[in-house]
């Protein structure tokens with residue numbers, strides 16, 4: 415019997431397990447559906463390029479046919495191993511814009527405003543490259559500069575500056591706007607996932623049990639109070655007064671709540687699930703960053719390529735990495751990027767670039783032969799909203815993901831401008847001298863109509879779904895400002911699903927910050 419049971423050892427779950435097990439008098443169980451994080455593809459940063467093909471450590475979800483995207487079913491990978499998505503992500507360390515958190519404060523109260531968030535980011539961070547008032551240096555989460563940025567990533571930054579975007583050396587500093595190289599969650603040339611930062615250091619605690627390969631099928635209730643979890647063939651139980659903390663991520667958390675009887679009553683009844691609490695917004699308010707890439711072949715061989723001529727370099731890189739943990743294998747692929755406005759009249763950036771010194775097709779599931787670059791651009795503040803629903807009452811069946819991308823007409827305008835701006839950057843002299851030919855959308859695609867058709871044919875997720883168990887002060891929200899699920903006792907949700915609105919940036923660090931914030935509330939700190 416446990417005082418706390420945490421479901422999901424992802425970005426949020428590892429932080430929760432660490433903090434809640436600090437008190438040796440409290441017994442904590444962390445339950446993870448995936449296996450331990452043993453694969454070298456997780457730990458060697460460039461392994462990311464092959465992770466999309468790796469089996470067993472991801473949930474390989476797909477959306478329902480997306481109406482505005484030619485009815486395509488989009489691939490939605492999520493991490494399924496210790497560290498969750500922080501073990502398969504691109505390692506970019508980004509907090510988002512202060513205004514994002516001011517929006518959260520309006521929705522969920524001052525405990526979620528920028529002042530508090532900033533303090534927590536600093537306390538969690540150990541930045542080994544940028545110092546000063548905007549960064550922490552004693553926290554558990556190591557943040558580094560890229561060890562070996564590709565020359566093309568530097569050329570991209572130069573090209574951005576030539577386009578009059580600010581030269582930004584620190585996206586988490588004074589201002590988010592501009593172009594630059596990203597900082598990464600890496601330590602000494604290895605991925606620093608949430609599991610490495612928060613779980614590994616406390617694995618020896620006798621009051622902490624970690625179960626892997628254990629899919630939670632539902633939360634158990636007695637008189638609307640959580641009493642434990644049901645797994646295949648067995649239950650894990652709470653001591654009286656204990657709590658279950660669901661950290662399954664933006665897709666799995668709403669699914670688990672629904673399987674447990676918390677969700678839209680009619681939908682649950684349709685799947686033969688007994689309703690514990692009729693909560694209409696479970697699964698609703700899904701927001702994500704939709705992204706489109708410009709691919710171009712390069713003249714030289716600086717890029718990370720797939721070609722016989724790359725082989726000697728690959729062997730040298732592997733040798734360097736084995737000996738020193740440096741060299742090209744430390745690349746997070748999405749090495750550079752930036753934040754710009756789709757329209758100069760906007761108050762703050764609403765587009766983000768991810769620049770890859772490599773050709774990337776279909777999330778890396780298709781091999782792109784030759785040398786080239788990919789410049790991704792995504793809409794950071796989309797107005798379209800989707801939902802997660804149940805496809806079945808069977809916990810082994812993936813939920814229905816209706817992302818509803820571009821269902822709000824403004825979102826297409828933003829992405830269209832983004833695509834044009836991305837092309838402009840690749841046309842600037844510092845990049846142009848490297849480019850042999852644009853491959854996609856392709857030089858023949860020029861009119862707005864043709865570009866819109868290209869977006870419909872090719873846009874993909876940049877992996878930041880949030881909001882499906884929305885946190886708020888209002889009675890309709892799924893969780894209250896302390897992340898407690900409304901309508902029942904002894905149950906919280908803490909992960910990307912509770913974001914009141916989407917962050918204008920990458921979501922890993924914000925999720926870890928949220929988990930630390932809730933831990934402090936639970937521990938009365």
Ligand SMILES: Cc1cc2nc3c(=O)[nH]c(=O)nc-3n(C[C@H](O)[C@H](O)[C@H](O)COP(=O)(O)OP(=O)(O)OC[C@H]3O[C@@H](n4cnc5c(N)ncnc54)[C@H](O)[C@@H]3O)c2cc1C
Pocket residue numbers: 421422423424425426427445446447448491492493494495496497498499500502503504505506507508628629630631661662663664666667670876877878879908909910911920921922923925
């Ligand atoms: C390919 C990819 C690239 C990304 N790149 C970046 C990046 O560079 N920078 C950045 O900031 N963000 C990035 N992100 C996003 C970021 O990693 C996620 O937003 C963040 O990790 C989400 O954290 P979470 O705690 O909500 O969920 P997760 O980290 O996904 O954790 C959920 C965990 O719960 C487990 N789980 C779920 N259901 C159950 C169940 N029923 N029983 C037991 N266990 C369960 C899962 O297996 C998983 O381990 C990326 C994401 C992906 C997928």
